[in-house]
Amino acid sequence: MSLRSTVRALPTLFRIGFAEMVAYRAEMLVWVLATTMPLIMLALWSAVAHDAPVGRFDQEDFVAYFLATFIVRQLTGAWVAWQLSFEVRTGTLAMRLLRPLHPMVSYAVENLSAIPLRLIVALPVAVLALILTGVSRLPRDPVLWVIFLLSLLGGWLITFLANAGIGTLALWTGSSVKLMDVWLALFMVFSGYLIPVELFPPLIRGTIEVLPFRYQIGFPVELLTRGLDRGAALRLLLGQWIWVGLFTLGVRALWRRGLQRFAAYGG
Amino acid sequence: MAQTMVSVQALRKHYTVHKRPPGLKAALGSLFRRVPTVVKAVDGISFEIGRGERVGFLGPNGAGKTTTLKVLAGLLHPSSGEVRVDGHVPQRREDAFLKKVTLVMGQKQQLLWDLPPSETFALNRAIYEVPEPEFQRTMADLTELLELGDLVNKPTRTLSLGERMKCELAAALIHRPQVLFLDEPTIGLDVSMQVVIRDFIKEYNERTGATLILTSHYMDDVAALCPRVVVIDRGLLSYDGALDELVRRIRPEKRLVLRLDGPVDRAALEAVGRVVSTDAAGVVLQVAQDAVNPAVSRALATLPVHDLTVENAPLEEVMSELFAQSRAARGEVEDAA
DSSP states (O other): OOHHHHHHHHHHHHHHHHHHHHHTHHHHHHHHHHTOHHHHHHHHHHHHTSSSOBTTBOHHHHHHHHHHHHHHHHHSOOOHHHHHHHHHHHSTHHHHHTSSSOHHHHHHHHHHTTHHHHHHHHHHHHHHHHHHHOSTTSOOOHHHHHHHHHHHHHHHHHHHHHHHHHHHTHHHHSOOHHHHHHHHHHHHHHSSSSSOGGGSOHHHHHHHTTSSHHHHTHHHHHHHHTOOOHHHHHHHHHHHHHHHHHHHHHHHHHHHHHHTTOOOOOO | OOSEEEEEEEEEEEEEEEEOOSSHHHHHHHHHOOEEEEEEEEEEEEEEEETTOEEEEEOSTTSSHHHHHHHHTTSSOOSEEEEEETTBOGGGOOHHHHTTEEEEETTOOOSOTTSOHHHHHHHHHHHTTOOHHHHHHHHHHHHHHHTOGGGGGSOGGGSOHHHHHHHHHHHHHTTOOSEEEEESTTTTOOHHHHHHHHHHHHHHHHHHOOEEEEEOSOHHHHHHHOSEEEEEETTEEEEEEEHHHHHHHHOOOEEEEEEESSOOOHHHHHTTSEEEEEETTEEEEEEOGGGHHHHHHHHHHHSOEEEEEEEEOOHHHHHHHHHHHHHHHTTOOOOOO
8 A cells, every 4th residue: 555545544544443442441441550660660769769869860850750651651552562473373464464554554553543542541640740740840942842752753663663573573483472571571671661761870871772672761751851952852862763763674674574474374 | 268367377385384292291392302394285286267257166174275265365475386366476465466356264354343344344445445435335235235234333243153244245345356265255154144145245246247266165155156166185286177077077977866755665766776865855866877867767657756856966975085086096095084
């Protein structure tokens, strides 16, 4: 399907994707509850910072950081690795391959269709964050807000593409869910989801800064809470989008080779 | 043959699978050493199908029918050989190809489970870029032919198997495909629903001139829909030609099916033909093709005949005989089980 045709089909795809999400609302609620880890970390780190700041973080900084983390996580979530792995194993990927729409586009739309429902959870948290920590941390430069929006898109793309790449590996291994668990474990530690990247020792931090995980969560959160200047923000944005490009090329290559191995089991 | 729509030359599809015997020892052993085995799902078959033809793929389970169908639909990449569908190489999955074909699998569904079928129809309309007026016309036709009525507005999960299959067919035909690949479309359906689906498929073929390739274990589907059959057994082509000819070749004898008004001695029946079966419903006798007329005359003269029909041997028997012959020709020993 050409880009133009795909764009024309998008309103219908999103409408139906959203209708499916509403149909699975109980599952969605469970998923949202499963992503409350930042709120637990908020309580934990606030307790740690009760007597003295940790690095540059006092209690209020931790509240702002982890509430922002919760919001960014809601808006950058993807689960295509599990979908793909399941559909490869059961052969149901065949139904997507029969349509003149790239399966990755249909997965992307399905994943993005969840965002309106997640906003229902994320927006009250955003209001709560503003009440608790004020607006002083938020960037005042409109360019930084544009960079923030681009960083959200970049964060989502890295999450989606990493999922898609790992899911595609199921075409070789039969199932790649455990591999996704390994990725998630690394993500939890190195993305800034549980521990702000700034709090790592310099040596480890240097490594984290070249890995993709930080660009999934930490970078957009830092844009909201750390007071980055334009130069630093643009440098990080460039780093993030280099990863987006690398993941795109990687997934594209994996997909092309992997499809040759698709066995369309069942039926 | 009409203009070629499907061309398959020396198609092979081989898989490597890892086999291991049951048990803990074998499971542990497979962690360190796996034994690869090549499965020849399709092993060098060739055939051509003309535009508008209705062709049945027949064969036992694991024969390679569905694999062939999936290669034709672009889902599987062939190990070797050349496949073309209306000039397209299926595994390239070009948009123009995907818009010309559809694959309906009786054991898989494209309908969105928690939404009404109408939502899947709308989704397909957008994906296949069907203009709204054409979509409305197609939906009106499909609703009439399949008697969809209000079904399209109920959540898919609440539909019966037969209702769901009717909606599956509708979803698969919204873009008016020129080639229909149907893999067991009536599986699990009751007899009356099988007839509905069969009639619809035939009607669609006649109305649109679409090419139809069908696999089914229900011989009634094949007999009703497919003048031509391609028989595949263990990845090899056993037969390609007219269904009638296959029956004549494998089981040239005819069956006299008699309903009698009273009991008759077996000897009197055997005087007419070989007794295949006798039960309360009637008697089935087998006679040579050139002996049908005298046998009918003798039956009418000597037996209390209430009703008499002349039939071919059941297709199931014909197929079973064909597979046995093919395997014998390949020197394989038939598994007694």
